[in-house]
Amino acid sequence: MKYYSLHKQSPIASFKEATILGQAPDKGLYFPETIPQIDKDLINNIEHISNEEIAFRVIKPYVGNEIKEEELMRIVSETVNFPIPLVPVTDNISSLELFHGPTLAFKDVGARFMSRCLGQFVREGQATQSGQTGKVTVLVATSGDTGGAVANGFYDVEGVDVVILYPSGKVSSVQEKQLTTLGKNIHALEVNGTFDDCQQMVKQAFTDAELNKQLFLTSANSINVARWLPQQFYYFFAYKQWICTPSGVGGQPPVICVPSGNFGNICAGILAHMSGLPVQHFIAACNANDVVPNYMQSQQYQPKAAVATISNAMDVGNPSNFVRILELFHQQVPQLKEKFSSISITDEATKQTMKRVFDATGYTLDPHGAVGYLALEQYLQQHQASKGMFLETAHPVKFYDVVEPVLHQTIPLPESVKAIIDLPKQSTCIDPSFEQLKDFLLTNR
Numbered sequence: 001m002k003y004y005s006l007h008k009q010s011p012i013a014s015f016k017e018a019t020i021l022g023q024a025p026d027k028g029l030y031f032p033e034t035i036p037q038i039d040k041d042l043i044n045n046i047e048h049i050s051n052e053e054i055a056f057r058v059i060k061p062y063v064g065n066e067i068k069e070e071e072l073m074r075i076v077s078e079t080v081n082f083p084i085p086l087v088p089v090t091d092n093i094s095s096l097e098l099f100h101g102p103t104l105a106f107k108d109v110g111a112r113f114m115s116r117c118l119g120q121f122v123r124e125g126q127a128t129q130s131g132q133t134g135k136v137t138v139l140v141a142t143s144g145d146t147g148g149a150v151a152n153g154f155y156d157v158e159g160v161d162v163v164i165l166y167p168s169g170k171v172s173s174v175q176e177k178q179l180t181t182l183g184k185n186i187h188a189l190e191v192n193g194t195f196d197d198c199q200q201m202v203k204q205a206f207t208d209a210e211l212n213k214q215l216f217l218t219s220a221n222s223i224n225v226a227r228w229l230p231q232q233f234y235y236f237f238a239y240k241q242w243i244c245t246p247s248g249v250g251g252q253p254p255v256i257c258v259p260s261g262n263f264g265n266i267c268a269g270i271l272a273h274m275s276g277l278p279v280q281h282f283i284a285a286c287n288a289n290d291v292v293p294n295y296m297q298s299q300q301y302q303p304k305a306a307v308a309t310i311s312n313a314m315d316v317g318n319p320s321n322f323v324r325i326l327e328l329f330h331q332q333v334p335q336l337k338e339k340f341s342s343i344s345i346t347d348e349a350t351k352q353t354m355k356r357v358f359d360a361t362g363y364t365l366d367p368h369g370a371v372g373y374l375a376l377e378q379y380l381q382q383h384q385a386s387k388g389m390f391l392e393t394a395h396p397v398k399f400y401d402v403v404e405p406v407l408h409q410t411i412p413l414p415e416s417v418k419a420i421i422d423l424p425k426q427s428t429c430i431d432p433s434f435e436q437l438k439d440f441l442l443t444n445r
């Protein structure tokens, strides 16, 4: 598999090159030259195939021979070694629980896969250039969940330093502890700005000649193909379970609703579908950050400053991966509209949904899941013959300060949260200034 830059001004890259670079030199996102078609046997017999094998067969065409088969099998096995259950919530809505990994969010899948691939390339000595320190510096911007997952995935990985930028005061207290308490090779920069400022500073770093002469920088956001592509796995795991539920047993493919911020997750789902995974329709559920819902109405893509909401991991005003979605549909809006809708949900409606669903079913939604649930419910009201699932992208405990007062319930702390909740935060405060990021990187290399 080869990857081209969506800006079409950079040389074609291999999986290894695209992983190591993160973003193409012309600032474009890498995109696969072809969309591999999944062997029909995988879909037809999926309920008899292990998650490890599904993941291996899905990712293998994207990796090619750049990682040995037995090594790739080890990487995918370690990536998906926790449960990803599909849980029925009502007669026509199920929840794909993606929060059973180490940092309690869907980002664990991509972060674990990418950290292991990059670790392998570093060990092989292929991730350094002359004049640099021999270390790779992973830069990542987070609105909440990516930071913790990347910190956990890369913690103590030899030859890799991680620098996480997060918007001060705009992530939950559990998310902040996850990304600021590990120490060792993990450094947190608390930026006095928004997620978009953080993302912009990170992207600028990849194009700064002086920085790139002295440091080997890469990205662990979903702009990196090794973070983005493995997110396809759980759409296949969802389908494997879906066909065994009353909703899927007649062969009707699901509507899938994805709480969306940077749009890497839903973009991976659409890619899986285009490779052959049966899906009826995709819904991108957004909070008040409604750039994509607006685009679907007006066909005008107008990024705007992110606004803070209770589903903070989706507080993104300029989603990086929407360009990949347009590319998947060859920039054809009618085809896009047939398969993809986007709905914006307010904070008030999010809270009401959390309460209503808990009272009616006993199911605890986190604020992101509640946005997904409500958007799906609204869609199904207009499409009564359909049934679907939403992705429950994070554990409600990550947002206990929002969830507990709404439900009037206490959410028990899992061991992984108990272990960090009282640890001191270690972070460096900076302004949303590229020069300050650059100083930090050059001083701390």
Ligand SMILES: N[C@@H](CCOP(=O)(O)O)C(=O)O
Binding pocket: 141, 142, 143, 144, 145, 146, 147, 220, 221, 222, 223, 261, 262, 264, 265, 313, 314, 316, 320
């Ligand atoms: N929602 C994200 C924002 C970054 O998204 P990514 O998938 O590109 O890493 C977060 O939680 O940080």
